[in-house]
Amino acid sequence: MYIAALLGNLTILYIVKRELSLHEPMYYFFCILLLTDLLLSSTIIPKTLSIFWFNSRQIDFGACFTQLYLIHCFLVIESGTFVAMTLDGYMAICDPLRHSTILTNSTVAKICLAVVLRGFMIILPIPIMGSLWPHCRTNIIPHSYCKQFSVVSLACADIRPSSYYSVCVTFIVPSVDGVLIVVSYTQILRAIFQLPTKDARIKAFGTCGSHLCPLSALYIPDLFVSLI
Template sequence: MSDSNTTTFTNPSIFILLGIPGLEAAHGWISIPFCVMYIVAILGNLTILYIVKREPSLHEPMYYFLCMLAVTDLVLSSSIVPKTLSIFWFNSREINFGACLTQLYVINSVAAMESGIFVAMAFDRYMAICHPLRYSTILTNRIVAKIGFIAVLRGGILVLPYPLLARQWPYCRTNIIPHSYCKHFSVVSLACADIRPSSYYSVSVTFFVPSVDGFLIAVSYTQILRAIFRLPTKDARLKAFGTCGSHLCAILAFYIPDLFASLMQRVGSNVPLPVLILIANMYLLVPPMLHPIIYGVRTKQIRDRLLWIVTQKRA
């Protein structure tokens, strides 16, 4: 069988995903919250895209960036959940070697793209609050499209070496991956070769992207807060805080699980493998589920439009 620990091969045709080793008996129960979160993420992000498309008053840079975020959330959650649920429900553990590397690439590149979109959203709020008179002249549709393209291109190029390096390693130990999806380190650690170039590069990207993007976001919001506290009235300050609140909540929903997952990996020797795998899944599932909820609750224009659609259908 292809999942034998003693099989020798240099380029496996398939990998075997174990799901969550040690919790096989609970796979059915674990699939329930996974499925619920995925459905909420899909419906929520599709609703955001629908509302922004149908409402002309929302055709502004802020909401264009929100649509980019919704698309990346849809791709990110859809890149892991269907296969994970097929493992839990149907014991469908096999994944093609090329499909595994594709999943590995999509997960990491889209996560990097999403981080770049958060930087763009922070810049959008900076321009809207600190330079309102220049906002519409600087953030034109063309500039917004260029910013989105740069975020996508950066994420795609930075992560491209992941699958390219992984493809060149010989795999002569086993093709069994003790995970529910093709996580980068879980895949390359199966290679019987010196994988230090791959490891060093992935660590560099993992450190570089959040550090640089987090710094840019912090600088933007420092300037935003300074501008808000200089506003003359309390109502003006509250209104400015309101326009930034949803963005800050969404940013925290993305970076806090990432930070928590990274910390757990650093102390992984003291944490059971099932817990690490669950954390790795939550990091990719929770933000796509929370983002549309955050924007639906905290953004008045989206909330009002959604309520109008619901009441019209009931009428």
């Protein structure tokens, strides 16, 4: 599955780079999503495979917090990328005449930079707080990767600040992004139902459906695992 993810994502990135007709905002955002998926998989899977294949059950303290930080960063970046893709879909369907003038290459680059910086800045306090606390309990975590709460809960200190912050991030980020996506899709669906032909409506629904599937695959499992 990891090899399939690498080959699939790299192949699509190569095609988008070579095909000039795909140099549009939607595909730029899609490439950010692919890169995030590649980096997220590469942050988790190699260490997991080393556990199963070579029984390598140890990880360095710094490496663990680095993995913890990157995993949650990429999840926030992925969520923000979906919002950007929804914005592009909203402009393309609801205001097509102004789409190319508003979402220029410069604007798309700024949106991508904002999405990435948001991910890095929102998650930064979590590893900082966790790494500064003394760890004198067991050093065993019940996961094949460094999940935030499993690591922080090993600290011999009051972890409530980190817990409160983590819960806020877990709820606020998906909630804000989700509200933006729902509002955008409400407007998109209204515009779709006003399209004059059945073929145009089916095509628009197909685009929305292909977007909603990965949205569900991201938000539902991650929220469930985080709450557990």
